[in-house]
Each structure stands twice: as structure tokens, then as C-alpha cells.
Amino acid sequence: NAGVTQTPKFRILKIGQSMTLQCTQDMNHNYMYWYRQDPGMGLKLIYYSVGAGITDKGEVPNGYNVSRSTTEDFPLRLELAAPSQTSVYFCASSYGLAEETQYFGPGTRLLVL
């Protein structure tokens, strides 16, 4: 199993551009999450999904959108990139509720200039 994979690994965006961060898991997990990690701030939850077709906002959803059309994929969309969205983005998945182990992808480093 590949686990959780994320693409791209690194991207530079200009202010106002849009992009989609891809996330795929092959563990048949129901739950998937998107976090952003800023220096000295730990991880902040952006959006999460408890199953295909179901998504919900986390702590910091503004400026982002998600969709969950399949169990495997959970893409994160940035519509109008802003410098404040410069961060490292992690996708994670788990089998069940929050007490379950979350498996993280390797991350996408995004720089908005």
C-alpha cells in the first residue's frame, strides 16, 4: 500500500492564481482531513470528510474548497491565492472517528508571491 499520497510536493503561485492540491489514499479509509502547518503554530484543520459526498469545515476553511466524490480522493482547491496561504499542507486519513490513527501524507509546500 502507498498509504496517503499528495501532489505536487512544491508549488509557487502568484497572488490571485488558483490551484488544486491532490490527495489520494489506498487504505479504504472513510475519514480524510486537510491541515495546514505554519512555523510555530502546529497543524490547523482546514476541511474534513467522513465519507464520499460529505465534507465539513474545520478551524480555518476561508479561502479553500474541497470535494469528496470517491472514497480515495480528497482534493483541496485554492481559488484566489493569497500570501497568507503560504504554508505546508498535509492530507490525512483515518478508518473511523477521531480516536483512530491518522495517517499523514508527505505534504505539499506552497509559496504564494
Place this chain on the structure above:
Amino acid sequence: TQLLEQSPQFLSIQEGENLTVYCNSSSVFSSLQWYRQEPGEGPVLLVTVVTGGEVKKLKRLTFQFGDARKDSSLHITAAQPGDTGLYLCAGGVNTGNQFYFGTGTSLTVIP
């Protein structure tokens, strides 16, 4: 607003020394997880504690969940260079399917 505060933020020690990392909150959590993250990688789960007062041991690592389920500690005995990394605590709440992560403790063990 940071629900979970970790201390210290940075820690640099010599190989063989002991250390304790703290994770504190004013909120009650249904469970508490500890992760370790190495540069350029995602966090990896070390342990989950769910009962107030619970103590779990993982080789040289000892984890404790506070009696009131508001805080936790991670103690490492005889630290080794391989323990170097960012340690993150994360608290789960009953009302949602999500965890709140702490600010992290960056540990460096010098050979």
C-alpha cells in the same frame, strides 16, 4: 486561539539525558494523541490515550494523560539522536470528528 499549548517550544539536550514535554489546555478532551514529525515528512502517531490518569509506555517513551483529561506529558528516558524531531500533541473532542493540534516541541538530541 490555541487550544493546546506545548512546552518547551525548543529543546536541545545531550545524548543520554532525560526530558519531559508538556501539553496543556483549559479544555477537556476525549482522547489525546502524540505524534512525531521529521523534516519534510508528515506526522506519525506514537500513542493514543483515552482515560484520565492513563499511562502508556513505548520503549523509552512514557506518556501520561492528566486525571482531568486537560493535559498530557511525554517523558523520554536516555534520549538518543534518533529521537530528534518535532513532537506534537493533539486532542480529540466528542462534539466533532476532528483533532486540535498543539504548537509543537522541537527536540534536538546531540550525540
